[in-house]
Structures are given as structure tokens and as C-alpha cells.
Amino acid sequence: MIHNEMSRRRLLGLGLGLGAAATLTLAGCGGGDDSSGPAAAGNGGKDYTGPKVDLKLWNGFTGGDGEIFKTLVNQFNSEHQNIAVSVATYQWEDYYNKLPGAASSGNGPDIAVMHMDQLATFAARGVITELDDVASALELSEGDFAPTVWKGGIYNDKRYGIPLDMHPLGFYYNKAVMEKAGLDPNKPPTTRDEYMAALTELKKSGVQGFWVSPFQFTGGMTFYSLVYQFGGSLFDAEVNKATFNSDQAVEACTWLVDMIKQGFSPANVGQDADYLAFKSGKNAFNWNGIWQVNDLKKSADIQWGVAPLPQIGSTQAAWANSHNFTIVKQRSQNANKVSASKVFINWLSQHSLDWAKGGQVPARKTVRDSAEFKALTEVNALAPELEYAAFPPAAPGLGEVMTTFYNAFNEAALGKKSPKQALDDGVAKANKQLEDNRKKYGS
Template sequence: MIQNEMSRRRLLGLGVGLGAAASLTLAGCGGGSATKSGGSAAGNGGKDYTGPKVDLKLWNGFTGGDGDIFKKLVQQFNSEHENIAVAVTTYQWEDYYSKLPGAVSSGNGPDIAVMHMDQLATFAARGVITELDDVAKALQLNEGDFAPTVWKGGIYNDKRYGIPLDMHPLGFYYNKAVMQKAGIDKPPTNSDEFTAALAELKKAGVQGFWVSPFQFTGGMTFYSLLHQWGGTLFDDQVQKATFNSDPAVEACTWLVDMIKQGYSPANVGQDADYLALKAGKNAFNFNGIWQINDIAKDPAAQIGVAEVPQIGSQKAVWANSHNFTIVKQRGADDNKIAGAKVFINWLSEHSLDWAKGGQIPARKEVRESAEFKAIPNVSTLAPELEYAAFPPAAPGLGEVLLTFYNSFNEAALNKKSPKQALDDGVAKANKQLEDNRKKYGN
């Protein structure tokens, strides 16, 4: 479990990884015109491939239980396609994003790369990945098939660079046995029920909701609550940071007060909130959907899963999305490009199988199927897609998001007041956004 959680938590390093990516010059990584036999690089958008056998390299960061399911799906694809062989390489996410630009620049990059939605614009701006509008057309995909934010998140400068595969939001995990000791018979769904439950737990000697100061998962909880109070991280054009607004300060203060009021211990260590939930030391935890497979390993722990409670004035929850991309090569091989598109097409159509890895399918028709609804707990969180707060699509955003999470860290550790921590964070974030505009020309 610790290894699985660590792999997710390492997304914290994305800001550093993207800083390294931005410093690399990728001139020529997609500029080669050499083309091997096979006709147009556009092909037919992934409907089929009838050319000679191609060997494709695929990079991803699925280091948890979802990685095993992903590899099995790739094996199935290979068994069904004699002329396409996909080889999978898996890295920790922060290593993945920092390695990719250099690998592409040196001609050693993958053919297919899985990327989080908030990274697409950066790598598109750096010329690392190529357009996929023809794949979306071949798949007959449009915004109506997805959550609008997920669909639009794959677009940069009016061109599509990512085909959405899934969405992974935060969920609400609760320990039934601990709740029963305090006389609580159902998980809270709103602010009043939440605070009342915490009060009963406190009477029973339990600090019911541990507030993590780290991105995983306290920062993501703050991200969710900020939107629940009606705030945003940035303005509509992602030109200015706005996470020091009154709603943001109120949401941050609410979380910090959990510590001051004794519902959470101070200085919670990384992962300690989730470990305490499983050990029966607390009752509630906001954590990613990826923990569903982990809690299934130990039914005796009596951990339940529900949608994140509505603490603020509206429903909202942090979420991100995995997308498939095709990486630009120095010497474009039309056959490989066509084969890569077939793979993306195939995996998109098999997203129900991918859902078993603890992901919500991006495609609406799959989410609404009886087969998906029968998958325990994963389908429980599917309704969150309707109010999920996805990160915006803007190049260089990783470092700015890291500043946001660090601001919350300072408030949660009582190094600064919520207002001061967020004001300081916004000042730094605005400088980063300005630098990004100069760097990427937006």
C-alpha cells in the first residue's frame, strides 16, 4: 500500500520535472521529414492498420495496481494485432515527465505516451507531441461523449493533442468500525453532518479527520473545498492566480481550524492520514480513487467509499485525467504513427476493462453501461464527474500548481496564517505565470 500511495504522491514532483522539461531545447524533435513506407502519416485515424509489422514503444507512469491491468490490456492488444507490437515502459511520474523531452530530443523517445491532462499544453508547446484531431474524428468522438472540461483539456491552440482515457477524482473514504464506536451510522454528506460526526468522534476519543499538509492529500482536499466555496485557482485565461480570494481563504481556514479544534493532530506526516484510517485511528479521509483497489485487499478493515461531502455552497472535487498522446520523432515513420493510432483507438474502446484498475472511463457511454455500474466502489464515484474541478490547460502549469500546494502546506503547518500563506503564494504564482507567457509565447 505504501508503495502504491508513494507512486501517486510522487506527482508532487511534477513541477520540478516540468521545470527541467522547459529548460530543454527541443528544436528539431518533430521537424524531421524522413518518412518510411506506409503512405500518409495521418492514415485513417486509427480505424485499422494493414501495413508491415511495427514495434511501438509506450511510456506511462502506472506504477500501482492499475499498472498491472494496463499491461494486461496491452498484452491483449498485441495478441489481437499480428502487425503491431507494443512494448510498455513504466516510470515514476516525476521521472517520466523529466525524461521525456530529452529522450525525444535525442531520438530515443516513445511512440505513444500517457499524460495527465494538465501536462498536455506544456508538451504540445514544446513540440514533443503531435496533433490527434484525425483520431478523434475516426473514433467519432465529440464533447458530448465526455465531460466538457476533459474534452477541452486535450486541446491546445485549437488543435487536439490528447485522447481522454479516464478521470480520477478524490473520493471520501470512511472507517465503518470507528464510526460505529461513536454511534455514527452513515457517512456525512454535508458540512453540518461532517462537523457533527467529528464532534461525536471527539467525545469517543478519536480525532476523526486528519488534515495532511501535503499535496497528497490535504492539498487536493483544499483544492476541492476552494471550488466548493465558489473560488478558483486562476482567472478564466489563466493569466492571474486567484487562490487568495475570500472563498479560498475561507476554505483554507476551515481546514486549518480542523487542527485548531482538535479534530486532527498537527503536523500530520505524509500518508499518515490514510494509514490511520486503515488502522482505525481516524474515521474520514479524502483520497484518490486509486485507493479503491488497496482497500479491497483488506475487507476486514471495513472501509467504505462515497462521494466527497459538500462542505461549501456547491459540490466540487479535485480530479485529473489520463490522455493518450503520440510523440513526435526526428524521422517520422508513417507506419508507426498509423499503428499507434490503432492502439489508442483500441484502448479507448476497452476503457471498461481499464476501469477495473480504479479509474472512471472518460467515455460517457461506458460510464452509463450496466457493466461499469457493476464495478464496486469505482462506479460510486462516477457521479463526481459532473462537478469535478479539473486543472486548466496551460503550458508550464505544473510549477504553478506546486506553488499552490506549497502555500497550503505553510498554512496547515501553522507557519503562516491562511491569508498570508495564500497571498504570498499568489504573488509567486503570478510571477511564474508571467514567465510562462514569455517562455511559451502565450
């Protein structure tokens, strides 16, 4: 279970592994009537009164969240006799590779779930269609969502995604390990001074309390968070230049590398070894995704807690991404299907409380403010991060640039280069990639 879960969520990040060849997993695929038929009145998803349509929906929810998602789809189908949604589930890397060709050949889905950082790329390639009318007809605005999530669905001043959730990095703490070091297990550190004091006490008790992974999961995401906490950014406002070699970014990277040099973390931590060590009581603190909440809840022998990331720098910040609903362009667009797809997107957005049980923070404010969501103690603990989450910018082709960012951190964490040299070299490569992307996508 651990292996499958980690493989799945490795692709929740920023464009990682989209060129990888992995085994295709098809959970279900429903046929659809692609005949044009009389066009239904398009009212942006308020309702659908046209003839029955079959909709195909693609997603990458191959873990436990996939079962929750399918349950919600089944509920929608039972409440809408003239709309039948069938679900096809793929590994994320296969999904993003397969979608453009499937759409252009007429074999793609009607609705596609997509990470925020992929929206601009697929919009620029003409794979997905605009959804401004959905937001307008349903009277959705930035006030209904966190501003960062709402703005993330926009590319070239047009909306392409309706946000469903956000999944941030959180701070997990092992209460038993803390207690053995004389720390209060119910008061996790929240500031840099508290964090360093706790690590010092843990070290005295023979525990390297904070294992720094050199890989994207989770060290790279930790570094991403710290760049923004220290006042830096990964790119300039126009995403024309990479800026992750700024003084603030170098300071953030140096702080993490010093964790290793000062003995608070072992060197050369293996992929996922930081999380496995946390579960086995070999370290106390782990910066990891919200998707680990349900895994830890299944481990009754582990005494743990979760909280927003400690503020190590001058401001609060946390890596995060978001799932968005999109509508895929068809070779021959069926107005009935488009209208019905918008009804589904709105319905699931409104019913995202059950989706939160899969380990996601709902994007919709009314759901986050509900007593039912607040009763989901662990997931709700990370909801405050939504207000200061550092989401990826809307720029086509960003995935390969982010891989360069994570590779630069990897070189620094492994001691192959100094933090400054690793980040300088990474920025030089990233700027060339950004330039190539502007030529490729015409922006």
C-alpha cells in the same frame, strides 16, 4: 506495498516532483523499424492495413495498474497481427524529465501516456502531435466523454490528448469507528452540517475524526477541492493570474485550519499519516484518491466505504486529474507508425472497462454507463464526481505554479502563517511564475 503505492501515486498530482532524481525502472522496451516505408492511408485510427510496425509506448503505471495495463496491451497485440506494441514503464518523475530529450534524439516512444496537466507543456515544447483527426475520424465528441475531461485535451484550440480515464479525490469512511461513536456506518455525511455533527460525536468518543494533512497528498488536494466548493478558483479564465487568495479560497483554507484548531484533527500530521490512521481505526474520515480503493479492498479487516466528497461549500467540486494518450513527434515521422498508434489509442479507449478495475473512472461515456462498470461498486461510487470535477487548466509550465499553491497551503496548515497571508504570498509568487511561463512558452 503501502510505501511503493504511495510513492507512485504522489505523482498523480499536478506536476509534483518533476525535477526529482529517482531510480529509473524500465519494465520493457521494444525496438522499432524507423524506416519510412510506404505511407499508410491515414484514417484517424479506424483501422491499419499497412506493413507490420513495432510501436514503443511509455507510461508511468508502476503500481498494480501497470499489470492491468500490460494485460490490455497484450490483448491488443494478439488481435492486431500487423501492430506490435512494447511497453516501457518509468517512475512518473523520470518519465516527464526523460521524454523531451528522448524524443528530440530519436529515441523516444511512439505513444505516451500523459496526465492532463502536462499536455499543454509538452504541446508547447513540440514534443507531442495534434490528434484532431483522430477525434474527427472516430466521430468522437464532447458527448462521448465528460465535458471537463474532453476539453482538458485541448491546447491552443487543437487536440493533443485522447482521454482514457479520470482519477478524483473521494471520501473514505471507517464504518467501525463511526459505529463506536454512535453514528450510522451506512450513512456517511454529505453536507457541511452533517459533517460537523459527525465530527462532534467522534470527538466525544475520543476520536479526532478528520486528520488534515499539510502536504499535497492529501491536504493540498482537499484544499484544492474546497476552493471550488466555496465558489473560488485557482486561476482566472486565461490562466494569466492566480486567484487562490480570493475571499472564497481564504474561507476554504480557514475551514481546514479550524479543523486543527478545534481539535478535530491533530496538528503537524505527517505525510500519509492521515491515511494510515484511517486504516488503523484512529480516525473516521479520509479524503483521498480513487487509487486507494484497491489497497483497501486488500485489507479484509477494515470496514470501510467510499463516496463522493461531502459538499462543505456552496457547490459540489472535487480535485481530479486524467490520463491521456498522446502521439510523440519523431525526428523522421513514419506515417505507418502514426496510423497504427491511432488505432491502438482508439482500441484501448474502447476497452477501458478492464482499466477501471485498476482504480480509474473510464473517460468514455459508453463504458461508464455499462452494467459491467456499475458492478465495480467502489470505483463506480466516485463516477458522479466526473460531472463536477475540478481539473487543472491547459497552461504550459503549470506544474511549478501548482507546487507554489500546495506550499502556500502547507504554511497555513502548519500554522506558520495565517490562511490569508499564506495565500497572498503564494499568489504573488505564482503570478511571477505565470508571467515567466508566458515569456518562455510564448503564450
